[in-house]
Amino acid sequence: MTRSVWLKADDAVGDWDARRKRITAGLEAGVDWVLVDAADVGQVRELGDVNVAAFTDGDAKVIDEAEPQAEPDAYVVGKDGEGDGTVDLPADFSGSADLSTLRRDDDRADGAYVRIFNEGYEEFAEAAAQEADYTIVVGEDWTIIPLENLIARIGEETELIAGVTSAEEAETAFETLEIGSDAVLLDTDDPDEIRKTVEVREAAERETLDLDWAEVTAVERTGSADRVCVDTGSLMDHDEGMLVGSMSRGLFFVHAETAESPYVASRPFRVNAGAVHAYVRTPDGGTKYLSELKSGDEVQVVDTDGHTREATVGRIKIEKRPMFRVEAEFSDGDRVETLLQNAETIKIATSEGRKAITDLEVGDEIRVYHEGGARHFGEAVEESIIEK
Numbered sequence: 001m002t003r004s005v006w007l008k009a010d011d012a013v014g015d016w017d018a019r020r021k022r023i024t025a026g027l028e029a030g031v032d033w034v035l036v037d038a039a040d041v042g043q044v045r046e047l048g049d050v051n052v053a054a055f056t057d058g059d060a061k062v063i064d065e066a067e068p069q070a071e072p073d074a075y076v077v078g079k080d081g082e083g084d085g086t087v088d089l090p091a092d093f094s095g096s097a098d099l100s101t102l103r104r105d106d107d108r109a110d111g112a113y114v115r116i117f118n119e120g121y122e123e124f125a126e127a128a129a130q131e132a133d134y135t136i137v138v139g140e141d142w143t144i145i146p147l148e149n150l151i152a153r154i155g156e157e158t159e160l161i162a163g164v165t166s167a168e169e170a171e172t173a174f175e176t177l178e179i180g181s182d183a184v185l186l187d188t189d190d191p192d193e194i195r196k197t198v199e200v201r202e203a204a205e206r207e208t209l210d211l212d213w214a215e216v217t218a219v220e221r222t223g224s225a226d227r228v229c230v231d232t233g234s235l236m237d238h239d240e241g242m243l244v245g246s247m248s249r250g251l252f253f254v255h256a257e258t259a260e261s262p263y264v265a266s267r268p269f270r271v272n273a274g275a276v277h278a279y280v281r282t283p284d285g286g287t288k289y290l291s292e293l294k295s296g297d298e299v300q301v302v303d304t305d306g307h308t309r310e311a312t313v314g315r316i317k318i319e320k321r322p323m324f325r326v327e328a329e330f331s332d333g334d335r336v337e338t339l340l341q342n343a344e345t346i347k348i349a350t351s352e353g354r355k356a357i358t359d360l361e362v363g364d365e366i367r368v369y370h371e372g373g374a375r376h377f378g379e380a381v382e383e384s385i386i387e388k
Helices: 016-029 038-047 097-103 119-129 144-154 167-178 191-205
Strands: 004-008 033-037 051-055 074-077 111-116 134-139 159-164 183-186 212-232 240-247 250-255 270-275 279-281 287-289 298-303 308-329 335-341 347-350 353-356 365-370 374-376 379-381
Touching: 004 016, 004 191, 016 033, 016 038, 016 191, 033 038, 038 051, 074 134, 111 119, 119 134, 119 144, 134 144, 144 159, 144 167, 159 167, 167 183, 167 191, 183 191, 212 298, 212 335, 240 270, 240 335, 250 270, 250 279, 250 308, 250 335, 270 335, 279 298
Parallel strands: 004 033, 004 183, 033 051, 051 074, 074 111, 111 134, 134 159, 159 183
Antiparallel strands: 212 270, 212 308, 212 365, 240 250, 240 279, 240 298, 250 347, 250 365, 279 287, 298 308, 308 335, 347 353, 347 365, 374 379
């Protein structure tokens, strides 16, 4: 599931200066959407590149030609109406202004905004979700229980967005019922809280891999090959690296060049990843050949415990270098291998800690990601394949 962070910045926040400061903090933190009033869409566009949703009533989509407004990416109904309690809920939900607007074939609104005051509003939100692409729910006296109920009832027909005021609340929303909301609508002026909420979103999207131990069965010098260094736009920690290998079913953990040496300065943005033919794992669970990588691509960064994150490739360096062939065997007898440069700066994760490839020996236990099946254009497929 792809999660997102929406930032609330309508006139309830204050004057335009207050709204602008909040939006700017959101842009700098990396929020995905900004929710504003329709009149502010153009000004938000001038501040930066972000998806913009606008509060509107059913008629506000017909723009006055004398004073044209910038178009948002999504219109949201519910403010100053039934959705926020300004207008009492009707006995017959199907006759409400909000839902009739959502159901119109022409100029259909995209989203619904509902504050959950009681069970009636919870039912109203559930009804709105049947029609809306985006359903924003903001809990009042109760927050977790209504969200649990809506997650269980709504299904996949809408993107459910939970109102929150902090990163801690966002984390709870993303974890509720082990499914979580699709997104959160954050209402805060605190730049640190905005940044932390984006970090929570990123953590919620990341997978954790089960890394296996494999026993080294061969370490052999080979001739030279075209070796690839992957330089990213991110600094990596001491226990981070990438998963690379000659065979897609077994990718070797190779450390980033974070260690100092007497001869070479550390380069914590770099992984010396092996020969051009090898695979590297990407954030979507796929693979790419190292030879395919280019500036702007995303690769998956992994730590020795299997926690992952994404990093953007800044540069690829391909040079001819002498290589080692490393072969390792899993407990089930499956053997995998890869080519790595013959150099002291290339470190492998072993059961005894990080170890230079030049010191690796037969019998060492090393970290390898073991995955069954084969790959076709980087995608896992179920078919028979022989790699050797």
